[in-house]
Amino acid sequence: MSTQTAVLTLLMQAAPDYCSGDQLAQQLAVSRTAIWKAIQGLQNEGYSIESRHGRGYCYVDNNQLSQPAIMQGITGPTTPTVIVLDQVDSTNAYLKRLATKQPLTMPTVVVANTQTGGYGRFGRAFYSPSETGLYLSIGLPIMAGMPFDPGLLTTSTAVVVAKTLRDLFDVPVELKWVNDVLVNHHKAVGILSEATTDLESGRISTVIVGIGINLTTPANEFPNGLQTKAGAVTTQTTVTRNQVVSKLLSYFFAGYATYTTGDFMADYRQLSMVIGQQVELKSGDQLIYGTVQDINAAGALVLALPDGTQQSYNSGEITKVNLITGDYHG
Template sequence: MKTTTRVLELLSSTSTYLSGQQIADQLQLSRTAVWKAIKALQDKGYAIKSKAHVGYCYVDDNTLNETLIKQNLNNSLDLDILLYDSLPSTNLKAKELSLDPTLKRPVVLIADQQTAGYGRYQRSFLSPKKTGIYLSILLDNDQVDFDPGLLTTATAIAVTRTLEKLFPITPSIKWVNDVLVDGKKICGILTEGIADLETQTLSQIVIGTGINFATPMTAFPPKLHQRIGSLAPYLAKTSVSRNQFIAEYLNQFFDIYQNYATGNFMPEYRAHCELIGKQVTIEQGQKQFNAKVSDINDHGALVLADGRILSSGEITKIRKE
């Protein structure tokens, strides 16, 4: 393990100041090695405060930190967490890692920035550095009849539970994969499968989540401001960091995931969904039509008033009554 990593882990595990000598003694390093490691961490952006004759103290200022994330995970979770300064896409990287047999599952990939983030239908997902949460989970799949819609809806509930636990927020869900706060999208979810060509089965799953956490609205084109939102206004009133949010989201996700195939969370999903009973415009491929939504079934599919059941598509407009 690198000296910088060891020093960061030690400082992250305490809220008090540690002297350079205490750090050196605990890690069996020289004072010079400690000083160089702290300087390197500060240069990389970690908020390590120093006080003369007292020592050093780490401050969680939203810089991604594996130690802080793991400290806030449920004791039952044993996850491989991989942090990246920048990736084209966490989902794409997860697909690459799916070929590595030495990595145990699940694997959590988190990037500080995405340069080619994408959502459904390959639409671009803006992912500016240091402010958002761009996270993918690589999972083995042992289900013969894997239901991607049900996993996407389960993930949406993991996000809403996290929001409700950490903020004074009542989020809503726009079928099938968007989580909204104050009527604006702050989170998108994308579930993708990885096929085993030899067995012709779906061997692994990638579930990607992109969240506008501390992202300022100036990061988005003005034409998106009516539809896209951010948690930034709520962060000003709380001390929640990206590391805390990520840990709580992972806690909620894996709590649901162990039994998600039962669909026992669907009543909660329906309660958060803003579509039931509404007249909407639906787009499927090149086709667009109007319909009334009567329900969402236990597989996360849209049930229309005329009896049709849709497992895919996009709601492009919700009519106000």
């Protein structure tokens, strides 16, 4: 661990109290000059470190993404490896490259301030501005014989995201099957699950769950065509992005060990904004019209078709929802 990272960690642990330069130097067995240089380096990187004569230094949490701050806030049974980047083409693409070079042996999370090539389902571009958004991918090693269910993993992640947003921001959250999270009837979060395959065995070796959150992005900054559909979680907040990531990862790994049981599906159904609604479903090359009867225990969409029959769909995209009530018309 570098002196700079060690100083940051100690200041975070002490906050909101101050630590003197002498105290930090003694704890880390370095000179006062080394401490001063570490503080300068942290401030240059965007961290808020207050300095007061006679008291020392104090860490003040801000919107700067920080690996130590995220790690400090994670609770629960699993502590993943966390990589924080200022800019990346795509957090999912970064993890796929990482897993291709060396198969993951433990959960690994990549968090970025901005993406230059963020993407969602079907390769659609995902708008990823700096500072106002949050982009992370969770890489999960899949060992031989380990249970894996892509549909339930995606739906369980949607519940985790919804729970995180409601807890931290107290906003109304809805889920549009299968991977869209809506706040105030606008898409605020997209979820994309992908996998890498072991070339020798042909089996899935790593699953990557990407999550893109429009945290405080102003409505007028979204590209044309998205302004009526996309939206932010909130307009302003004192909650930091580090706190959002820590809370989300804590919830995610608390439920990951049992997600294949579908024990979260009651929560998913309660959050669903499509049950009971007329929808247009695109499945492959087909457009299917029907009324959503349920989301079943496997996370599949159960449609009542015009001919009176019922059919379940494990994959596809709801392209239109005709709500009987509400303001969403996507």
